[in-house]
Amino acid sequence: MTHKHLIGWAALCVMTVAGPLAAQDTSHKPGANPIIRDRFTADPAPLVVGDTLYLYTGHDEARGDAMFDMREWLVFSTRDMKTWTPHAPIMNVKDFKWAKQDAWASQAIEKNGKFYFYAAVAHDDSHPGMAIGVAVSDSPTGPFTDARGSALITNQMTPEGTHSWEDIDPTVLTDDDGTTWIAWGNRDCYIAKLKANMTEIDGPIRKITPPHFEEGPWLHKRGDLYYLVYASFDRKTQSAEHTSYATATSLDGPWTYRGELTKSAKNSFTIHAGIAEFKGQGYIFLHNATLTVGDQSGAVGRRAVTVEYLQYNPDGTLKPVTQTEAGVSVPPPPAH
Template structure:
């Protein structure tokens, strides 16, 4: 009788947890990833991330940038490390939030790092490859943007989190920052700044800007922090009719990521649907739980109203496996 009861118990309450549905959140489950940056090339969406490798007691330990690809937003192919921070000989550590774009038939990677002692503070490097999966190599041999180029800033880590975007006229813009948000034109060579650096800081801007365009509107989406009210970053956005603004603040797009102080938006249109990539700290791998330096990439459906404003997004475990709103 005891054997029969145990058999029935197994049938009703299986010991093994169900496998997550492909495409549900987090979308990458075998390692900790953060700062998602999508890039659409034909019928494939590429996703570039930073790699969280922090041990207990550390804040961040990030040494490389990774690439994934998908054709259906459900199954993801891992392409390995596209570049290690050692590829920037002038940098010392901190391979933080990256973005890759295509121009002139090549792929350009823009990433923040800690500069060596010759130019203290955070800096932004640019690398190039003939293939989206890399490997990427330093395209300039020096920082594209260094802390001494933004002397009005309040701290040494303001020059982080680059976002790059090519407008309809073929001009490529780069925006970046922490607490202050800056924008500038890139030279046609993709490794120089062409003209002045302009501050465009919107309300509650903290870091992680992302530029995109839909219809006649430019969107500046970013990690925001209302220090009078919130303890964790959320996602807010502003709109403008030109990259230089003036930018109109449109409010919060999402709340904070589960278990995470930071958040980082990445936006793409793929096969007729819009997607918002984020990160949280909801993933556990073995005995390693999510934390400030152990984050996980997520994705949600994104939609717009009749005026072109983005509708608020609720972060879910189902992600895009649920129907679009």
């Protein structure tokens, strides 16, 4: 999740929905967007476990013209991509005793029979700046507890950075050899190997920053190709984040820039992708700000998670994605 530098662009960001979608809209079709309609959610991170897809999100609670007010992480589950079951919040930022605020973007991963949850938070004054914590649970629906009692990554571990919020938006991937990697960042993208215990960095932290990288990296692998999908921002030409991606045949790189995957999200400066293959179909989760809940309409601090089909070209590149109202309430387009 993002964006302290957004404050400088607040005039761009404080936007509200032109035509509010009522949360009580009975015409909403299962699978249509936004998929969660009774609260504001952001930064979606899917995890497939057997015949169930779990979706981890942040919880936007900002009111009025406030920017970000995020205190807890939520999880929803589905078996058909049409109906979503809410579960109790899996964790509050206060559960990281060393953190002071900001339950920002996260991702969960299963390994060795446990579920590990990596999340960005604001560290207390002992290590100023944004940081990444790791929590653990025996269940994908939690509750999760701090696995270390301290941050996995602090701002001081990336000293070449120029701002205090560069250590955000963790993404994790277990490779075919069983090694798990974590990538993260704002303006620069970092990557490091995790130890087998999933709670310590193993070896150096490296930069793999692709063109126009802003934040929100998401790692996944398909066949022999690695994908780094991320929120991109060209300060010369754009007023809001788009989604772009790069590919590589090794996590060590080199990474080849493949261009834009999506345009900006409606009414939202930020965008954040989460990708999964579920029951033979690819999906990309995003967010926008087109939802109204009660007296609060969508805005930069009140976003809503969406989902679209994700399709690949024969050469492994990704077909461009457009956020739609229909989402997955309609069948996917033909593969070719």
